[in-house]
Amino acid sequence: MRLTDIDQLFTPGAVAVFGASDNAGSIGGLVFRNLLAGGYKGQCYAINPKYTEVAGQPCYSTLSALDKQIDLALIATPGECVPAILDQCGSYGVKAAVVHSAGFGEHGERGIALQDKMVEAARRNNIRVMGPNCLGVMRPQQGLNASVGQDLPRRGNVALVSQSGAICTAMIDWSESRGVGFSAVVSLGAAADVDFGDILDYLALDTQTQCILLYVEGIRNARHFMSGLRAAARLKPVVIVKAGRHPAGTRAIKSHTGGFVGSAEVFRAVTERAGVVQVANLDQLFAAAQVFGTRRRLAGDRIAIITNGGGPGVLAADRTVELGLTLAPFTDATRHKLEQALPDYWSHGNPIDIIGDAPPERYRVALDACLADSEVDGVLCIQAPLVFGDPVATAQQVIEAAKASRKPVLACWMGGKRVLEAQALLSAHDVPQFDSPEAAVEAFSFLATHQRNQKLLMQSPAPLSYEDPPDVEGARLIIEGVMSEGRKVLGTIEAKAILSAFRIPTMQAILTRTPNEALMAAEALGFPVVMKIHSPDLEHKSDVDGVKLNIDDAQSVRRTFTEIMERAKRLRPDARLNGITVERMVSTRAARELMIGVFRDKIFGPVILFGAGGTKVEVLGDRALGLPPLNAFIIETMIDHTRVARLMGAFQHMPPMNRVALARILQRVSEMVCELPEIMAMDINPLIGNDKDVTAVDVCIRVDYRPPQQPTYGHMAIHPYPSHLIERVQLPDGRDLVIRPIRPEDAEMEQAFVRGLSEQTKYFRFMQAIKELSPEMLVRFTQIDYDREMALIGVLDENGSEIEVGVARYMGRPDGEACEFAIVVSDQHRNLGIGARLMRSLMQNARARGFRLMDGEVLTANTRMLALVKSLGFRIESDPQDLAVKLVTKVL
Numbered sequence: 001m002r003l004t005d006i007d008q009l010f011t012p013g014a015v016a017v018f019g020a021s022d023n024a025g026s027i028g029g030l031v032f033r034n035l036l037a038g039g040y041k042g043q044c045y046a047i048n049p050k051y052t053e054v055a056g057q058p059c060y061s062t063l064s065a066l067d068k069q070i071d072l073a074l075i076a077t078p079g080e081c082v083p084a085i086l087d088q089c090g091s092y093g094v095k096a097a098v099v100h101s102a103g104f105g106e107h108g109e110r111g112i113a114l115q116d117k118m119v120e121a122a123r124r125n126n127i128r129v130m131g132p133n134c135l136g137v138m139r140p141q142q143g144l145n146a147s148v149g150q151d152l153p154r155r156g157n158v159a160l161v162s163q164s165g166a167i168c169t170a171m172i173d174w175s176e177s178r179g180v181g182f183s184a185v186v187s188l189g190a191a192a193d194v195d196f197g198d199i200l201d202y203l204a205l206d207t208q209t210q211c212i213l214l215y216v217e218g219i220r221n222a223r224h225f226m227s228g229l230r231a232a233a234r235l236k237p238v239v240i241v242k243a244g245r246h247p248a249g250t251r252a253i254k255s256h257t258g259g260f261v262g263s264a265e266v267f268r269a270v271t272e273r274a275g276v277v278q279v280a281n282l283d284q285l286f287a288a289a290q291v292f293g294t295r296r297r298l299a300g301d302r303i304a305i306i307t308n309g310g311g312p313g314v315l316a317a318d319r320t321v322e323l324g325l326t327l328a329p330f331t332d333a334t335r336h337k338l339e340q341a342l343p344d345y346w347s348h349g350n351p352i353d354i355i356g357d358a359p360p361e362r363y364r365v366a367l368d369a370c371l372a373d374s375e376v377d378g379v380l381c382i383q384a385p386l387v388f389g390d391p392v393a394t395a396q397q398v399i400e401a402a403k404a405s406r407k408p409v410l411a412c413w414m415g416g417k418r419v420l421e422a423q424a425l426l427s428a429h430d431v432p433q434f435d436s437p438e439a440a441v442e443a444f445s446f447l448a449t450h451q452r453n454q455k456l457l458m459q460s461p462a463p464l465s466y467e468d469p470p471d472v473e474g475a476r477l478i479i480e481g482v483m484s485e486g487r488k489v490l491g492t493i494e495a496k497a498i499l500s501a502f503r504i505p506t507m508q509a510i511l512t513r514t515p516n517e518a519l520m521a522a523e524a525l526g527f528p529v530v531m532k533i534h535s536p537d538l539e540h541k542s543d544v545d546g547v548k549l550n551i552d553d554a555q556s557v558r559r560t561f562t563e564i565m566e567r568a569k570r571l572r573p574d575a576r577l578n579g580i581t582v583e584r585m586v587s588t589r590a591a592r593e594l595m596i597g598v599f600r601d602k603i604f605g606p607v608i609l610f611g612a613g614g615t616k617v618e619v620l621g622d623r624a625l626g627l628p629p630l631n632a633f634i635i636e637t638m639i640d641h642t643r644v645a646r647l648m649g650a651f652q653h654m655p656p657m658n659r660v661a662l663a664r665i666l667q668r669v670s671e672m673v674c675e676l677p678e679i680m681a682m683d684i685n686p687l688i689g690n691d692k693d694v695t696a697v698d699v700c701i702r703v704d705y706r707p708p709q710q711p712t713y714g715h716m717a718i719h720p721y722p723s724h725l726i727e728r729v730q731l732p733d734g735r736d737l738v739i740r741p742i743r744p745e746d747a748e749m750e751q752a753f754v755r756g757l758s759e760q761t762k763y764f765r766f767m768q769a770i771k772e773l774s775p776e777m778l779v780r781f782t783q784i785d786y787d788r789e790m791a792l793i794g795v796l797d798e799n800g801s802e803i804e805v806g807v808a809r810y811m812g813r814p815d816g817e818a819c820e821f822a823i824v825v826s827d828q829h830r831n832l833g834i835g836a837r838l839m840r841s842l843m844q845n846a847r848a849r850g851f852r853l854m855d856g857e858v859l860t861a862n863t864r865m866l867a868l869v870k871s872l873g874f875r876i877e878s879d880p881q882d883l884a885v886k887l888v889t890k891v892l
Contacts, residue, residue: 005095005128005813006130006194006199006202008094008096008381009072009096009128009130009185009201009202010137010139010142010144011142011506012071012072012112013069013142014042014043014044014070014071014503015020015035015040015042015044015045015070015072015073015074015144015146016044016046016047016066016070016072016073016074016094017031017032017035017044017047017074018047018048018073018075018076018077018085019031019047019048019075020032020046020047020048020054020059020077020377021048021050021051021705022051022054022055025310026076026078027076027101027102027148027269028048028074028077028166028179029054029055031074031076031100031146031148032054033835034053034146034147034148034149035074035144035145037145037151038138038143038144038152039143039152040142040143040144040145041142042071042144043068044057044611045057045060045070046059046060047059047061047063047066047838048061049061049062049399061844062088063088063089063091063092063094067093069778070089070093071094071095071096072094072097072098072146073085073086073089073096073098074136074536075099075100075101076148076611077101077116078103079102079103079104079111079132080114082099082101082102082119082121082122082132082209083118083120083441083714086118086122086127086129087124088125089125089496090125090127093410094125094127095126095127095128095302096127096128096129096130096562097127097128097129097130097278098129098131098136098146098483099118099131099133099189100131100132100133100135100148100751100870101131102132102133103132103859104132104133104190104192105132105190106133106190106834108173113759115132115192116876118132122193123193124816128193128194129192129194130186130189130191130193131188131189131190131191132189132190132192133163133190134188134190135148135149135165135168135169135187135189135220136148136187136848137184137185138152138153138182138186139183139184139186140182140183140184141155141208141495142154142183147187147792149168149187150172151172152858152877153175153176153181153182153183154175154176154181154182155182156181156182157181157183157209157210157211157212158183158209158210158211158289158421159182159185159188159195159206159212159738160172160182160184160213160215160224161184161186161203161215162186162187162188162212162215162872163187163215164187164215164217164243164889165189165217166216167185168170168185168829169285169599170282170852171282171285172185174286177289178290178427179204179284179427179622180286180290180511184203184209188689188791189215189520190851193485195220195221196224196229197224197225197226197227197229198224198228199233200212200229200232200238201228201231201232203232203236203779204228204231204235204236204780205235206862207817210237210293211237211239211289211290211293212236212237212239212286213239213240213285213289214240214367215241215282216244217242217244217725218240218244218592219410219568222294222603222654222717223714223716223717224415224721224788224851225317225445226270226718226785226864227606227785228719229274229276229456229622230274230275230330230718231780232784233454233786234243234457234779234783235779235780237276237277237281237292238274238276238277239276239285239288239289239292239446240271240276240277240278240279241263241278241280241281241285242278249504249778250362251882252315252433262601263553263601264773265623265625265747266607266625266799268625269452269531269607269625269626269627270604270717271628271799273451273456273457273476273626273627274572275453275454275456275457275458276450276453277376277449277450277756279446279797282787283439284443284446284729286510287439287442287443287446290432290433290443291408291410291443291444292446292480293430293432294430294431294432296407296408297408297447297450297451298377298447298451299377299410299451300408301324301325301326301445301451301452301575302325302326302327302328302329302375302377303319303320303325303326303328303352303353303375303378303380303441303444303855304330304350304352304370304376304378304379304380304381305317305380305382306351306363306379307352307353307378307383307437307883308354308358308383308384308385308386308389309354309356309357310347310383310423311577312414313347313351313352313382313437314351315442316351316382316437316438317350319438319441320441322561323442323445324395324445325441326447327350327351327745328350328370330350330370330373330374331373331374331375331564332374333373334369334370338365338366340370341362341365341366342354342362342365342366342367343346343355343518354366355390356384356387356388356625357384358388358389359390360361360393360396360397361391363383363397363398364398367379367401367409368401369532371401371409373406375710376407376669377407377408378408378444378890379407380409380411380441380453381410382411382412382414382437382443383411383413383419384415385413385415385418385419385568387842391418393432394420394422395413395423395424395426397425397515397760398426398431399431401887402429405431408432408444408447409428409431409675410431410432410433410443410444411431411432411433411434411436412433412436412437412439412440413436415427415744424542436782439781453470455633456605456633456634456637458744459604459631459633460492460744460783461629461630461721462464462631462719462720462722462723463671463713463721463723464674464723465667465671470502470503470504470668470671470675471485471501471670472675473516474501475498475502475672475676478490478497478498478673479498479679481710482703483678483703483704483705486706488537488703489701490679490700490702490839491535492532492534492581492698492699493509493511493581494511495699495737496696496703498672498676498701499684499696502654504668504669504684504697505661505665505694505695506696506699507530507583507584507586507696507697507817509581510524510582511534511580511581511583513578513579513580514579514689515562516558516679517579517855518531518560518561518580518582518689519554519557522551523554523558525582525583525584526584527551527552527553527585528550528584528607529553529557529584530547530548530549530551530582530584530585530586531547531548531550531551531557531560531561531580531581531582531695532548532580532581532583532698532831533546533564533570533577533582534577534578534579534796535575535576535577535578536576537574537575538568538862539702540700541575541698542572544567544568544572544575545564545697546564546568548560548563548564549585550585551585562688564580565577565579574614583697585755586688588688590654590657590886591653591689591690591692592595592644592647592657592688592689592690593612593613593614593686593687593688594610594662594694595610595612595614595683595685595686596609596666596669596682596684596690597610597611597681597682597683597684597685598672598673599680600680600681604627604717605715605716605717606627606628606716606750607627608627608628608630608638608666608669608670608681609624610623610639610666611623611624611644612642613686613687615684622642622644624641626638626717627717628670628673628674628716628720629671629718630669630670631717631826635666635667636663637669638666639659644773648689654691655691656688657689658690658691658692658694661693661694662687665694665696669684673716674713674716674720677710678703678704678706679703679714681701681702682699682701682702683698683699683700684698685698686698694885709848712822721741721743721786722741722790725739725741725841725845726738726740726741727739731832732832733832733835735796735797736797737793737794737795737837738797739790739792739793739803739837739841741784741786741791741793742781742784742791742793744783746782746793746855747778747782749802749803750778750781750793751778752803752804753803753805753826754773754829755771755772756827760825761824761826762864763859764824764859764862765824766821779795780855787812787849788811788812789810789811789812790810790842790846790849791808792807792808792809792839792841792842792845793806793807794825794864795835796808796829800853805829806825806826806829806834806835806840807824807827807838808822808823808835808838808841808842809822809823809842810822810842810846810851812849816851817851817852817853818851818853818854818855818876819846819857819869820854820855820856820857821839821842821846821854822856823835826840830864836871839868839869839872840872843892846892847892851892852891852892853889853891853892854874854889855889855890856888857874857879857885857886857887858885858886858888858889859885860878860884860885860886866886869890872890874888874890875888875890876888
């Protein structure tokens with residue numbers, strides 16, 4: 001089972017170039033010559049009715065004139081010819097195409113119409129199309145240069161995927177001097193069909209690729225992008241550089257919260273949650289490729305610095321602190337080794353200044369000591385070109401020490417001509433080499449960021465907690481009532497009712513319409529009180545100075561009522577004024593002023609914001625962003641990202657704040673965002689917290705209608721763990737079978753399940769002989785996105801522990817219409833109806849996700865499985881290309 005069907009873009013056996021020409025300025029001619037010059041081992045054919053020969057090779061008028069099997073079509077003709085060429089390709093079974101032609105979506109309405117026509121033709125003929133207006137694809141290991149670029153880059157283990165062809169050619173050129181080789185280079189162009197998600201799905205399982213670099217300008221399908229990004233990041237490092245991070249047009253909706261959060265911050269939150277590393281520029285992209293290409297990873301962020309000069313060591317240490325990394329504290333054993341081996345006047349700390357006359361052997365002793373230290377996660381070796389020292393011999397010592405350790409070793413041989421040979425030697429032996437201490441430390445930080453973000457990637461939160469479930473239906477009815485009145489902004493009382501429905505503590509608000517009513521409310525609540533204007537037309541009460549605090553007597557209540565109402569009428573005569581709400585003044589004892597916000601990013605959907613609150617929230621800019629759904633780990637990470645987190649501990653005779661209560665509110669806000677797609681924006685500001693509790697003092701909520709036929713959680717970039725699919729059924733022998741979606745933490749149980757299958761059952765399931773799941777397969781099977789794919793496992797309780805007895809899964813095809821299924825039940829638990837129960841639940845879920853067809857392949861010898869699918873209503877046919885396989889399909 002694969003999530004993609006774009007293999008032929010990377011591994012075609014035969015390629016046809018439409019528009020091939022001997023014209024020197026022809027795109028098609030350049031593509032054809034690149035194919036021939038790249039050493040491509042497959043067959044390549046020229047297609048052009050104007051020629052009988054191109055570049056010394058036969059040229060055919062059409063595919064029918066060629067009459068051979070073609071896997072990949074490269075199209076470099078005028079744009080209006082492309083749909084007809086795709087129809088021609090479809091009739092000959094071509095499965096993939098690269099459209100180099102321009103003149104589509106980038107050329108206004110006419111081009112957009114032509115692009116739509118091209119996509120329709122591709123889908124009609126079941127062809128995956130890269131482009132249009134793209135450079136193409138390069139696969140150095142296969143000698144495949146299906147592009148209008150330059151010569152093939154050197155072979156390597158780094159894949160580059162870019163929306164810009166110019167960036168591809170520039171990075172290929174730069175890679176030569178940096179010693180970076182590529183497993184694949186992909187230029188997406190307009191990405192009308194094949195986009196980042198498709199390419200990432202392929203590269204995630206590509207054995208030639210160990211690291212993926214992305215140059216991103218814009219995202220068309222956030223859910224598809226996030227799904228592919230997270231799938232790839234689970235298996236190998238992914239590094240992104242994002243262009244266009246700050247255009248005003250990409251700002252979120254103009255809520256009090258969203259209005260001051262830029263798209264760059266949202267994209268940063270996206271990459272952190274996806275487990276990838278975002279860098280600022282192309283130089284850093286190459287630096288990341290160098291360190292990740294070594295396949296060494298960090299266990300933490302503690303770096304040791306070895307230098308032959310004090311100045312470079314100080315620069316490296318300064319950058320370490322600035323980036324939030326840790327200068328490794330050495331153990332006593334390491335300090336003893338260094339004291340014994342180094343001159344008396346060494347620095348006696350980290351950085352380790354081994355003095356300017358250091359010979360290569362001194363570097364080796366210091367490096368070996370650091371690599372053996374359990375308090376050190378990685379080492380940076382710096383050599384300045386002093387009079388003493390041998391750069392090449394020292395580099396050789398560093399290389400030998402690095403080979404003997406699994407910890408990352410980075411190098412910075414500073415200077416020019418004197419160190420060129422040493423620099424080249426280091427790069428050739430997988431020791432990343434950088435020109436400056438600061439750049440080397442930044443590269444180390446990418447490893448640390450990857451290690452930290454991988455923890456976020458592993459989180460798979462459910463949309464709702466099991467403890468004290470919220471009144472979702474009640475909250476939804478409140479919102480529907482507001483919108484039925486033609487309003488989009490909830491009043492204070494309505495907004496607080498929504499918070500109360502989700503168990504978020506609030507200050508009770510009483511709506512009053514006269515000064516005497518306000519006084520009675522204040523007496524009932526107890527002084528001091530807060531009075532606030534209540535109007536459906538005033539999103540921010542401060543616009544009319546509509547909030548007055550700490551009112552502590554009866555006369556002040558009646559006077560304040562009149563003043564607020566008169567001022568609001570004068571400043572906003574158009575606004576509907578319903579009256580004044582009266583609330584008890586929250587205690588400021590040991591209080592911290594915080595805020596929680598929600599806004600809707602136009603690409604990635606709802607985003608949750610946390611930070612310092614109050615009236616100066618925009619000026620302070622102290623905030624952290626998170627994509628829902630959240631859980632305890634993600635919430636703690638968000639809180640710790642803010643400066644206000646430092647004020648939550650005990651200080652100035654104030655007891656520590658109740659962070660547990662704060663985390664509970666953030667969890668509840670996440671639940672609200674998941675379950676109420678109508679919420680467009682929300683501001684809880686201020687949120688007052690002390691050592692006892694945390695209370696929402698003021699809240700503003702903006703709502704809107706959800707798009708028709710939007711699936712559950714379709715408004716979110718990350719699909720929550722679908723806990724609503726958990727079900728319990730009783731087996732014929734009386735035991736309870738729990739059917740639930742698989743989780744990342746089920747990896748060990750999944751591996752044990754596969755190991756326990758008989759050899760025949762394994763062969764029937766995987767159609768090949770295997771002993772157990774590879775690490776890559778295990779990750780891929782247990783860490784799924786629950787959107788395009790689903791895996792339901794059946795578990796039984798044995799002696800207080802779960803054991804897996806069956807699993808059924810589907811993977812959606814790119815057309816969104818069909819999905820492929822697979823199922824296996826343990827040999828010891830046959831004849832209990834487990835397979836049928838799993839399949840019924842799987843089909844029900846696939847139908848709910850919008851799939852119309854479920855299909856699969858079953859070995860003819862697997863009679864049990866054929867009997868099962870027949871009983872479930874599947875149609876069974878022989879595979880015309882392989883009589884040992886049956887094709888089974890069911891309309892859902």
